[in-house]
Each structure stands twice: as C-alpha cells, then as structure tokens.
Amino acid sequence: MLFWLLGAVGTLAAGTWAEEAAKLSETNRSVTLLEEAPAFTAESTQGKINFPKDYKGKWVILFFYPADFLPVPATEVLTLAAMNPEFRALNCEVLGLSGDGLSAHLGWLRSLQEKVVYKNMRGVNVNIPLIDDIRQEILKKFGGGANGLFVVDPKGRIRAALSYPPAVGRNFMEIKRMLVALQTADGYTINTPADWQPGEDVLLPLPATLGTARERSDAAGKDYYNLDWYLSLKKLGKDSIPPAPIKKER
16 A cells, blocks of 8 residues: 555656656756766765765766656666666766655665566665655756766766656666776777777777878778778777776775
8 A cells, every 4th residue: 555655646746846857957057068067965765975975986877767656767777776786897886866755765666676577677676876856956956857867977077968758768788888988988098989899999089180190090900990091990809998996885
C-alpha cells in the first residue's frame, strides 16, 4: 500500500516537476561546456552532498530524471546501479536527481530492490545517491532540463551536456564510451573520430602551422598516417589509454 501511495505521489509530482522544468528551460540560462559546474549543497539517500567540493579530483555524471516511480527512470537507475563499478573504475561517481523528496526516493529504491526484475537484475541495491531537489533549486542552476545529463571533470568543469526526451531511456554504455573518450583526449591531447571505441585509432589535432603539416607528412607511417593534410590518425592501443586513478571510498 505504501509503495502504491508513494508511486501515485511520484507520478503526480512528475507531471508538475517536468512542466516546471520545461518552463525553467525557457527562462533560465543553460550551462555551457567548459564552464564551472554550478555548486550546490543538498540531502540525498546517502547523506548530505556538497557539490563539487566532495568530488574534487573525480569525474561526475549528474543525471536528472522527472520523478520516482516512473517506468523509464526505473530502468535507468537499475542500469546505472549495475554499471556503477565500471564508472568508479574510471574515477567517476554517479549522482541522480529529481524533484522528489527523500521519503519518495527511499520508497522507490525499496520497490526496485524488492519487487522489480529487469534484464535479469534482481534485488538490486542502488548504491548511487539520489538527491532531493523538491524546491527545484538545483534544477534552476543547471538550466531546467528535467531529463538533462551532465559530465563534470575533476576540475569541476562541465565537459558534456545531454538532453533526452522523457519517453527515451538513456544509453549508459554510450555515456561510458564518451567518458573514456574524454579521458583519452585529455591524456594524449588528441581527438576521437566518429563511433570511436577504446583501442581504436585516434585523430591528431588540426596542424596549427604549415610547418607542422609538412612535418606530419614527412613522418607519416611511423606513429601516424595521413588521409589528407588536415586529417591524421594515430594508433593508440588499449594499453595506451590513460588509466584513471581509482579513489578510495569516502
């Protein structure tokens, strides 16, 4: 009975929070890439969070969802819980956020653990913090997208910002690939081509001078190869991808 009541409240809240989020996204300035992520302090299912101070030196995935007890977010949270060890191995923490309060969050997590079986995931202990943003303060700071997702780097800068329609679940394997690509690009000052996967060839930055372009042309075949003067690829094996330091648990 408690699950049903919390679910009903969550469903009603979803409409209200999503509607308000849509209004906010029209009136609030959106965050931009490479700017510092907005700071906030909030309560979560794992205690108080002081962002980004608590995550200094780590990557963070901050994902917004409309409300608890909704089908699409349920599958997203379960998937993230299953993938959380993979993200932590990349020195990345995951934070979830909606307009529900802690009581709704906790009731939903209990429902997911005790009642829901999805893709052979049963009895899942969701070990990612779900943040209480019932006053929409954090939502406003990040521009008002109820289904937004942000990747924040160890310096506290926004490195990626995605917005999905509520009916479409997010592809967290793709988000993990993007995270590895960002870490690899930072570690080797390179770019990654379309559909890049870890271990595949990477792109060299555009040559800044004619001399650099000539040097690349002369040295082609050693460390890299040219498709044209502006398009050079370098072999970068999986062993060359910079390992992300795994931080000790707080």
